[in-house]
Amino acid sequence: MTLPRIQVKNFSFSFPDENSPLWTNLNFSLNPGEIVGITGPSGCGKSTLCYCLSGIIPRHLPGEISGEILVDGKPLSQVPLPQLSQKIGMVFQDPETQLFCTTVEEEIAFGPENLCLSREEIETRIKEVLELTGMTHFRYTNPSQLSGGEKQLIALGAVLALGPHTLILDEAMSQLDTAGRKRVQKIIRPLKKAGKSLIIVDHQIENLISSDRVLHLENGQASWR
Amino acid sequence: MPLIANNLFFRFNNNQDFLLENINLELHRGECMALLGENGSGKTTLSKLLIGILKPEKGEISIDGEKIRDLPLAKIGERIGYLFQNPNRQLFCSSVEEEVGFALQFRKSERGESEKIVSELLGFFQLDHLRAKFPFTLSQGERQRLALAAIMALDPPFFILDEPTTGLDPRRKEELFFYLQKLLKDNRGILLISHDHDFACNLANQIGELKNGKLETGVIKC
Numbered sequence: 001m002t003l004p005r006i007q008v009k010n011f012s013f014s015f016p017d018e019n020s021p022l023w024t025n026l027n028f029s030l031n032p033g034e035i036v037g038i039t040g041p042s043g044c045g046k047s048t049l050c051y052c053l054s055g056i057i058p059r060h061l062p063g064e065i066s067g068e069i070l071v072d073g074k075p076l077s078q079v080p081l082p083q084l085s086q087k088i089g090m091v092f093q094d095p096e097t098q099l100f101c102t103t104v105e106e107e108i109a110f111g112p113e114n115l116c117l118s119r120e121e122i123e124t125r126i127k128e129v130l131e132l133t134g135m136t137h138f139r140y141t142n143p144s145q146l147s148g149g150e151k152q153l154i155a156l157g158a159v160l161a162l163g164p165h166t167l168i169l170d171e172a173m174s175q176l177d178t179a180g181r182k183r184v185q186k187i188i189r190p191l192k193k194a195g196k197s198l199i200i201v202d203h204q205i206e207n208l209i210s211s212d213r214v215l216h217l218e219n220g221q222a223s224w225r
Numbered sequence: 226m227p228l229i230a231n232n233l234f235f236r237f238n239n240n241q242d243f244l245l246e247n248i249n250l251e252l253h254r255g256e257c258m259a260l261l262g263e264n265g266s267g268k269t270t271l272s273k274l275l276i277g278i279l280k281p282e283k284g285e286i287s288i289d290g291e292k293i294r295d296l297p298l299a300k301i302g303e304r305i306g307y308l309f310q311n312p313n314r315q316l317f318c319s320s321v322e323e324e325v326g327f328a329l330q331f332r333k334s335e336r337g338e339s340e341k342i343v344s345e346l347l348g349f350f351q352l353d354h355l356r357a358k359f360p361f362t363l364s365q366g367e368r369q370r371l372a373l374a375a376i377m378a379l380d381p382p383f384f385i386l387d388e389p390t391t392g393l394d395p396r397r398k399e400e401l402f403f404y405l406q407k408l409l410k411d412n413r414g415i416l417l418i419s420h421d422h423d424f425a426c427n428l429a430n431q432i433g434e435l436k437n438g439k440l441e442t443g444v445i446k447c
Contacts (some may be wrong), residue, residue, distance in 0.1 A: 041392050042367055
């Protein structure tokens with residue numbers, strides 16, 4: 001039997017100084033090649049769940065947790081960060097929070113360089129993701145000069161360059177035009193085919209079209225749609 | 226008096242081609258123009274020119290007959306409420322309540338009146354329960370609503386809204402739609418930048434599309 005990429009078991013989370021948990025007893029698995037959409041009103045904890053699944057909570061943001069999250073069968077808290085970054089990649093809701101280099105090329109190369117990959121491999125990955133995202137002509141541009149949608153595509157490219165087996169997209173298409181959204185859908189399909197797993201948070205149902213199932217969060221409860 | 230842009234030319238760098246060329250637009254009170262275009266076509270840049278954050282290389286922008294370049298930013302802010310594409314760019318106070326009331330401090334209004342406006346806006350944008358929170362602890366959708374509430378506080382005659390529906394769930398998007406419709410009925414002018422085609426086309430009565438640096442305007446056909 002194939003091991004799920006992510007298993008969420010009886011998971012609850014509260015922010016410090018909050019009396020009630022954001023959600024309680026969350027249970028679900030994400031299998032290889034599966035796409036799970038997440039919806040819910042703003043403030044219901046969609047991004048917080050993404051932070052938990054990517055290990056940002058509790059490593060970098062505090063909060064009270066009960067239950068557990070397993071990645072490839074191992075408790076997430078026990079997976080060292082460099083390993084985790086190759087397993088789970090997250091595209092943030094606000095791309096500006098993850099872009100910090102002076103050129104698009106450096107931005108894409110940053111992750112692979114930190115994995116100590118060879119120059120040739122880094123070059124291959126840069127070319128591949130720029131082509132996938134349609135951003136080749138911006139290779140030497142400063143990301144700060146790009147539009148909101150273009151920044152989102154670069155943030156996606158930077159995460160894809162790490163080659164994680166699970167991708168979390170937190171409203172990663174919110175500033176994209178129709179062509180950009182179609183491009184992302186086109187990127188998603190072969191990823192799924194290649195056995196990658198995805199979690200896609202979005203308010204627009206049409207952006208969740210490739211999802212196998214959709215988890216709806218509201219008032220601290222989760223339901224499948 | 227309308228918000229008018231006349232023969233605007235703009236580029237970020239003198240060595241580059243113009244990003245925007247010969248842009249002309251006229252936005253009247255009570256009207257909404259949907260500004261559409263592909264990613265990178267210059268929609269946000271044009272909106273920043275209109276509120277004086279960026280300066281055109283050639284051409285002129287005026288509001289109520291006064292040239293934007295002769296007005297201090299604070300005065301422009303009284304006439305045009307600007308919603309940034311990224312709400313994090315415009316939130317800086319230590320609480321949600323302070324953020325909504327910030328601009329009102331500089332207007333000669335009675336304290337009670339300011340408090341009433343803030344309470345009404347917090348109520349409408351469903352931020353009441355978050356009143357004492359630090360804005361950066363809110364979710365992205367909540368920050369978007371907060372940024373909208375903050376620009377509504379001064380009740381300017383014109384609004385430029387850069388992707389106002391980003392991060393909003395369907396119910397709140399619908400509520401925003403009705404709120405903007407009410408603003409139009411109250412004779413406010415709105416320039417709306419959005420990739421949400423249905424939202425933009427249902428609200429706007431005219432359309433402006435940026436393509437290859439040029440702006441084509443027309444009556445809405447959706």
